[in-house]
Amino acid sequence: MAEPARRLQPIDTTAEIETPEHVRFHYPIAGPARRVVAWVLDWLVRAAILLVFAIFALMGGFAVGDAVAELSAGLLLVIHFLLEWLYYTLWEIAWNGRTPGKRALDLRVVSVHGHPLRVGDSFLRNLLRAADFLPLGYAIGLVVMARDSRFRRLGDMVAGTMVVVEERRAVASTLRIDPPPTPKELSSLPQRLPLSGDELEAIELFLRRKEGLGPAREEELAAMVAPIFASRLGIRNKDSARLLALLHARASERRRPL
Amino acid sequence: MKSQDEIVAARNADWRELENLISRAEALHHLDGPSISRAAALYRALSGDLVLCRARCTPDLVAYLDNLAGRAHSALYGAEPFRIPAFWSLLTRDFPRALRKNASFFALSSALFLIPCAIGIVLALFVPDAASQILPRSMLDGMADMYSKGFDEGRGEGADSAMAGFYVNNNVGIAFRCFATGIFYGLGSVVYLIYNGLNIGMVTGWVTAAGFGGNIGTFMCGHGPFELTAILIAGAAGLRMGHSLVVTHGRTRLGSLRESAPDIVRLVVGAAVMLLIAAGIEGFWSPSAAPPPVKWAVAALFSLLVTAYFLFAGRERGRAR
Structure with a gap:
């Protein structure tokens, strides 16, 4: 063999x-x-x-x-x-x-x-x-x-x-940000994000897993990285999970015209 | 660069179609031609998606695709169906060849069975006290009683069927266990062979000592050529399995075991068929009212047949295999 x-x-x-x-x-x-x-x-x-x-x-x-x-x-x-x-x-x-x-x-x-x-x-x-x-x-x-x-x-x-x-699995559902990001929120972010591909991927993975996490755990995980990104962007970090969602929205917005 | 959601949106219809196709039948070859080629095309496309998604998508989507690919693979490459010609060539060619190839294991298994058998006969005939120490006396006397009447009148047909069923269940089970326990470095087969050899020898000796040797002889001679040979072959297969674990010729133990598997399968399947034949004979012919000379003549014929089968079947013309 x-x-x-x-x-x-x-x-x-x-x-x-x-x-x-x-x-x-x-x-x-x-x-x-x-x-x-x-x-x-x-x-x-x-x-x-x-x-x-x-x-x-x-x-x-x-x-x-x-x-x-x-x-x-x-x-x-x-x-x-x-x-x-x-x-x-x-x-x-x-x-x-x-x-x-x-x-x-x-x-x-x-x-x-x-x-x-x-x-x-x-x-x-x-x-x-x-x-x-x-x-x-x-x-x-x-x-x-x-x-x-x-x-x-x-x-x-x-x-x-x-x-x-060989258990059947369900196809991954589309990612929705709820409530949808307002133009005002997005305007606080720069057009080009100083984030690497790996970091964006980690954010996406977090957002997809969010539904299955408790609110406390969600906040805990988001709070581990959000302050780092916020200080890199030079903005204030009020709501860690929300900031990550906004970053994802901005990144996919830039990607779409391609 | 597409995002995960865009990939899913673009490809989901194809994935669902493949999912429907493979859940329609246990194996794809039960479907019609167009469906099969459609499924194959979808499966190939899926393999491309899988590579893409593994690089770019989240683990839950990759897991979904992995799972779909696995199920499509199983459906596409269905299990080999059971084919009569393949089984027939196993019986006419491969089984006797495998036995000749493993003749040394067969010789060893015969020795492990026949020597204790001879010891059992001698013990029962000349040292009955020792024999009744090993097997319970009540059982030995029961056997002697069973063979005291002989088979001049035969048994009822119903009793014949009941006994054939008993033999199938018991003897084939012994042979299979004798083989399977060979996985413990051959030790299980060794124990089974010695134990059963001693057991059969002792019963034969005891019944003979009680004066019914002719009866048990004429009873056993009919199915013996098939049954005993088959048990010895099953034992040989078990010993071969144990041997491959010990003598590995530089491979891992598992690799060496797998190497010997085709021969082992041939030997065990062949032995199982022989045991089924033996059970039929043992249930219906051996206890029949046919006179002893006829039974012994038939037994001689059976022995000749079995010997000739193992010596000559499956040899290619002009070349010994």
């Missing part, structure tokens, strides 16, 4: 994928908690399937007699076997790396390079559940996961797979 060369990257639970078209994107990797919930859901589905068959078998046994009861006992054992060893693989092949539980939690199994899951690898990673499960309740699997940067259990390591999160 050719591991991509290690570069200096922020410590984060994402995996960078480079596709054959040289597109790079990042997958968030699924942690143990999410995967345990998905496993529980799948367990419930399996139990429900077995229960339905068991009820049918029981009714058949009562209605017809011992021969049918034994026949259906054999059938039940075969179904139990299939659910134990093939349930995951069958779903993962049919649904491109997802089982019902994984689908409900927006999880998907992909190869460590981001390629789709292959049949043999799916079979391998699910057989290895027998080792991950030991001594009970996936104890070894959880310990191995906790030590791996991609949260892989033993089965994932053998099969070269990882589990990623």
Whole structure:
């Protein structure tokens, strides 16, 4: 396995994928908690399937007699076997790396390079559940996961797979300054702002995050930088957050005619 | 230079269209032709947007695009479908080839199983006290009782199915666990092989000592060639897995493990198919009322078939693989 060369990257639970078209994107990797919930859901589905068959078998046994009861006992054992060893693989092949539980939690199994899951690898990673499960309740699997940067259990390591999160996200909304800047407020600012691109970007990021911050935190963050900008511009700083909004408005105003 | 809001305004329609296309099917190849090429074009355009936005936009927009690109990628490159021809060539070619390539692991796994099996037989026959120390006496006597009647009358069909189900569940499970625990540097496979060898040997010996050796022999000879071979192969695959973790030939342990994965898959899938065949035989043929000479003849035929399969299947003409 050719591991991509290690570069200096922020410590984060994402995996960078480079596709054959040289597109790079990042997958968030699924942690143990999410995967345990998905496993529980799948367990419930399996139990429900077995229960339905068991009820049918029981009714058949009562209605017809011992021969049918034994026949259906054999059938039940075969179904139990299939659910134990093939349930995951069958779903993962049919649904491109997802089982019902994984689908409900927006999880998907992909190869460590981001390629789709292959049949043999799916079979391998699910057989290895027998080792991950030991001594009970996936104890070894959880310990191995906790030590791996991609949260892989033993089965994932053998099969070269990882589990990623594919939760849908909303597109970023447009930035609105409320109330809109008045000409009087803007006139106090110079036409050319003595601010670097990085600083303008930081201001924009702050304004986009503002909705999710409490008023106190908003003021606290704004007060960290606004006085610096104010003294650079040579103006008085009355309202830190408002000043940042005005700076952003002036910067985008200048950018627009381009 | 465009601001983030302008980029979003210009490209949002395309992003939404891609989002709709990929949520319409689990994999894109289920869609019609024009939709697929439209999705591919949108995906390529998205990759351009992603580069632009990573340089210029806020993390929440980049996260949205990353996520959309990831989902489009999964939909565009759907999982390899299960193909019958590929499975067939695995059975006719790749599985026997993989076993021949890993013959030394198969030999080791056979030794780990057969030597304890022989010890078990000897113990049960000559030192019954020791045997009943290892396995509970009630279980051994139960087995002897089970084989005391023989199979002259066969069993009911219902009982046959029930037992076939039991064998599928139990024996295939043992084989799979024997393989999977090989990840612990091969130790799990070693333990499983020795334990099951000893167990089977002891039961056979005990039943023979009780005077029903003929019965258990005629019962086991039918499915034995498939079942025992398959368990040995699963053990060999587990040992191969453990070996690749220890002898890495200069690679990382994980890299070495991945290198051995294709062979391991072939061995385990092949063993699983053999075990299913074995369960069918064990459920329906082995306990049938057919006279012992017929059963032994069929067993000889099965053994010959299995041996010939592993020796010759998948060899290319004029060249040994």
